[in-house]
Amino acid sequence: xxxxxxxxxxxxxxxxxxxxxxxxxxxxxxxxxxxxxxxxxxxxxxxxxxxxxxxxxxxxxxxxxxxxxxxxxxxxxxxxxxxxxxxxxxxxxxxxxxxxxxxxxxxxxxxxxxxxxxxxxxxxxxxxxxxxxxxxxxxxxxxxxxxxxxxxxxxxxxxxxxxxxxxxxxxxxxxxxxxxxxxxxxxxxxxxxxxxxxxxxxxxxxxxxxxxxxxxxxxxxxxxxxxxxxxxxxxxxxxxxxxxxxxxxxxxxxxxxxxxxxxxxxxxxxxxxxxxxxxxxxxxxxxxxxxxxxxxxxxxxxxxxxxxxxxxxxxxxxxxxxxxxxxxxxxxxxxxxxxxxxxxxxxxxxxxxxxxxxxxxxxxxxxxx
Numbered sequence: 001x002x003x004x005x006x007x008x009x010x011x012x013x014x015x016x017x018x019x020x021x022x023x024x025x026x027x028x029x030x031x032x033x034x035x036x037x038x039x040x041x042x043x044x045x046x047x048x049x050x051x052x053x054x055x056x057x058x059x060x061x062x063x064x065x066x067x068x069x070x071x072x073x074x075x076x077x078x079x080x081x082x083x084x085x086x087x088x089x090x091x092x093x094x095x096x097x098x099x100x101x102x103x104x105x106x107x108x109x110x111x112x113x114x115x116x117x118x119x120x121x122x123x124x125x126x127x128x129x130x131x132x133x134x135x136x137x138x139x140x141x142x143x144x145x146x147x148x149x150x151x152x153x154x155x156x157x158x159x160x161x162x163x164x165x166x167x168x169x170x171x172x173x174x175x176x177x178x179x180x181x182x183x184x185x186x187x188x189x190x191x192x193x194x195x196x197x198x199x200x201x202x203x204x205x206x207x208x209x210x211x212x213x214x215x216x217x218x219x220x221x222x223x224x225x226x227x228x229x230x231x232x233x234x235x236x237x238x239x240x241x242x243x244x245x246x247x248x249x250x251x252x253x254x255x256x257x258x259x260x261x262x263x264x265x266x267x268x269x270x271x272x273x274x275x276x277x278x279x280x281x282x283x284x285x286x287x288x289x290x291x292x293x294x295x296x297x298x299x300x301x302x303x304x305x306x307x308x309x310x311x312x313x314x315x316x317x318x319x320x321x322x323x324x325x326x327x328x329x330x331x332x333x334x335x336x337x338x339x340x341x342x343x344x345x346x347x348x349x350x351x352x353x354x355x356x357x358x359x360x361x362x363x364x365x366x367x368x369x
Contacts (some may be wrong), residue, residue: 018048032057033068064110154193160292192222198226
């Protein structure tokens with residue numbers, strides 16, 4: 001009994017070590033790969049040894065360390081007696097070979113690609129990482145995953161508001177995709193971007209090239225919605241044009257001359273003195289977050305200040321001319337000012353394709369993390 005109590009339990013130790021490594025992996029701990037490798041290298045061999053090497057290889061793939069992944073997967077194949085685990089490990093090796101090359105000649109490029117892709121999707125300004133990834137792809141045009149990298153570049157530029165640049169990279173990704181699945185994906189992404197950014201005729205052509213019938217139906221519905229939104233944009237621009245004419249007439253009526261009207265406009269009314277500090281605070285706070293949101297907040301704040309400025313000057317001119325401002329006129333004036341701000345806000349949000357995000361936030365509430 002004493003001998004049995006003192007004897008180590010390698011299977012139990014292996015089970016605990018594997019669960020601990022899995023816990024670190026689930027938490028995103030960089031040391032999880034080391035833990036799996038240590039378990040794989042531990043002796044005596046247990047039923048967890050080959051699993052540990054396989055998981056270490058998979059984690060190394062996710063972190064972009066393809067040389068390390070290849071070695072770990074080869075260890076799993078060498079030590080396992082499980083045909084299913086061996087097939088999974090060989091499948092991972094084949095996947096690595098597809099984008100690092102049969103001899104690993106693209107390993108360094110693939111590793112840099114993954115690092116830059118992570119920087120692009122992270123918080124903060126992505127432009128530096130985008131330019132580095134562009135340079136990497138330009139320097140290695142034969143890289144097997146060039147089309148995937150181009151899709152990442154396109155997504156980054158679109159989120160940054162450079163729609164034309166994004167569409168250019170999507171077009172290049174479609175041309176660079178050599179396999180049918182990659183070509184279909186690039187075509188679909190190009191069609192989506194063209195719909196989002198108003199190039200509807202070209203979008204219709206790309207939609208016709210999508211092979212999957214369900215995707216074509218989805219795109220057709222999006223195209224129809226985009227055409228309706230385009231009509232709404234023209235209508236709102238018309239509303240702003242009419243309001244601008246009415247404002248000009250009201251300003252002229254409240255001033256003795258054209259020169260007097262200009263002098264009135266040069267003096268900010270009390271509404272603007274109150275609104276400008278608030279607008280500046282909103283703009284500064286927005287700059288710390290998403291660039292698209294920051295740009296929208298900036299232009300909406302500017303539009304609000306302009307409307308408030310013109311509105312205040314019109315009211316001051318009416319008072320100076322001795323015209324009473326009754327409830328009816330004040331209500332109409334406020335309604336037209338609100339209509340101008342709402343039209344400008346919609347056009348600003350729609351310009352950066354944030355309408356869907358706003359609708360989702362309205363329905364689901366703000367993100368909690």
